[in-house]
Amino acid sequence: MKILLVTDFPEYFIEKLEQYGDEILISCDIEITKEYLTTNRIEIILICGYNGILSHDVLVSATCIGIHFSMLPFGKGPEPILASWINNEPIGVTIYEMNEDLDGGPIIMQRTCPMDPESETLESSIDKLLECSSNLIDECWSKIRSGSFETEIQSFAGSHHNKKQVAQIFDLAVELGKQPVSVFLDNIQKMFPGFVLK
Numbered sequence: 001m002k003i004l005l006v007t008d009f010p011e012y013f014i015e016k017l018e019q020y021g022d023e024i025l026i027s028c029d030i031e032i033t034k035e036y037l038t039t040n041r042i043e044i045i046l047i048c049g050y051n052g053i054l055s056h057d058v059l060v061s062a063t064c065i066g067i068h069f070s071m072l073p074f075g076k077g078p079e080p081i082l083a084s085w086i087n088n089e090p091i092g093v094t095i096y097e098m099n100e101d102l103d104g105g106p107i108i109m110q111r112t113c114p115m116d117p118e119s120e121t122l123e124s125s126i127d128k129l130l131e132c133s134s135n136l137i138d139e140c141w142s143k144i145r146s147g148s149f150e151t152e153i154q155s156f157a158g159s160h161h162n163k164k165q166v167a168q169i170f171d172l173a174v175e176l177g178k179q180p181v182s183v184f185l186d187n188i189q190k191m192f193p194g195f196v197l198k
Contacts, residue, residue, distance in 0.1 A: 001020075001022040001023070001043050001044070001145065002022065002023045002024075002025065002040060002041050002042050002043055003017060003022050003023070003024050003025070003042070003043065003044045003045075003046060004024075004025050004027065004032070004037070004040070004042045004044070004045045004046070004062075005017065005024055005025065005026045005027075005046050006027055006028065006030070006032065006045060006046070006047045006048070006050045007026075007028060007046075007047065007048040007049055007050075007067075008028045008048075008049055009048060009049070009130055010026045012048075012130045012131070012133065012134040013046065013048070013133075013134060013137055014026070016134060016137050016138045016141060017046070017137075017141065020141070020142070020145060022145070025040060025042070028049075031052065032045065032050075032052065032054060032058055033055070033057075033058065034055070034057040034058055034061050037058065037061045037062050038061070042061075042062050043062055043063065044062060044063045044064075044065065044144065044145065045058075045062050045063070045064045045065065046065050046067070046137070047064070047065065047066050047067065047098070048066075048067040048130075048133060049067075051078065053102065054098060056100060059098060059099060059100060063097070063144070063147065064097065064098040065095065065096070065097060065098065065108070065144055066094075066095070066096050066097075066098045066103070066105065067093065067094075067095055067133045067136075067137070068080055068093070068094045068096065068103055069081045069084075069093060069126070069129045069133075070083065070084050070089070070090075070091075070092065070093075070094065071084075071089070071090040071091070071092040071093075071094060071110055071112060072094040072096060072103060072104075072107060072110070072154055072158065073103075073104070073154040073155075073156060073157060073158025073159070074087075074089040074090060074158045074159050075087075075089060075103075075158070075159060075161075075197075076102065076103035076104065076158060076159065076160040076161070077102075077103065077160055077161040077162055077163075077165075077166070077197070078161070078162070078163050078166050079166045079170070079173075081122070081125055081126060081129060082122075082166065082169070082173055082197060083159065083161050083197040083198075085117065085122075085125075085181055085184070085185060086169075086185065086188060086195065086196060086197050087159060087196050087197055087198060089159065090112055091112065091113050091114060091115055091125070091129075092110060092111050092112040092113045092129075092132070093110065093111055093113065093129055093132045093133045093136055094107055094109075094110045095107070095108045095109045095110070095133075095136050095137065095140060096108055096151075097149075097151055103160075104154055105151075105154075106151030106152060106153050106154070107151060107152045107153075107154060108140055108144065108149050108150075108151055109136050109139065109140045111132055111135075111136055113128055113129060113132045115128065115181075117180065117181035117182040117185060118180055118181075118182050119180065120180065120181050121177060121178050121179060121180060121181060122173055122176070122177045122178075122181060122184060123177045123178055125181065159197070159198045160198070161197035161198060165197050166197065168192065168195075169188055169191075169192070169195070172184065172187060172188065172191070
């Protein structure tokens, strides 16, 4: 079996996937097309942090699995960890089957990862969510690989944000990424009173 791993953080996942003896192609910035999948005989795509949108042709040509840094349906959209902190929503990871409803596909597995904004930084919270994602993939990959996984429909609206909203505060997130999250949140409210990513 050939698997396409699309992420900037392959070190968190590659060992979990390789234990089944499959061939893993790794990329972080390719344009995923039906032609690419066909040429490389890709059967499963695993995505963590991809900024593109998968076309219908891609979605029906392979099993497309997404890793999202929120407890979907909360935090749909880019940079979901920022939304979780800013909106005071549950922090965690969702493994889901991707479809044409952006971040709206059926859920395979979720896990909360509670964190303290006084002791965590934005950078450390991402590291913890990557570690949680790695553990979840380890737990459910055999079923994903065999096609025997079960899913649960996202049953309520949750929250959704877009790139334009994130762009307003992204530079501040980078600037304060090594400071406690509470400092970042305080600065957001000083600069943009009442700001939320919804």
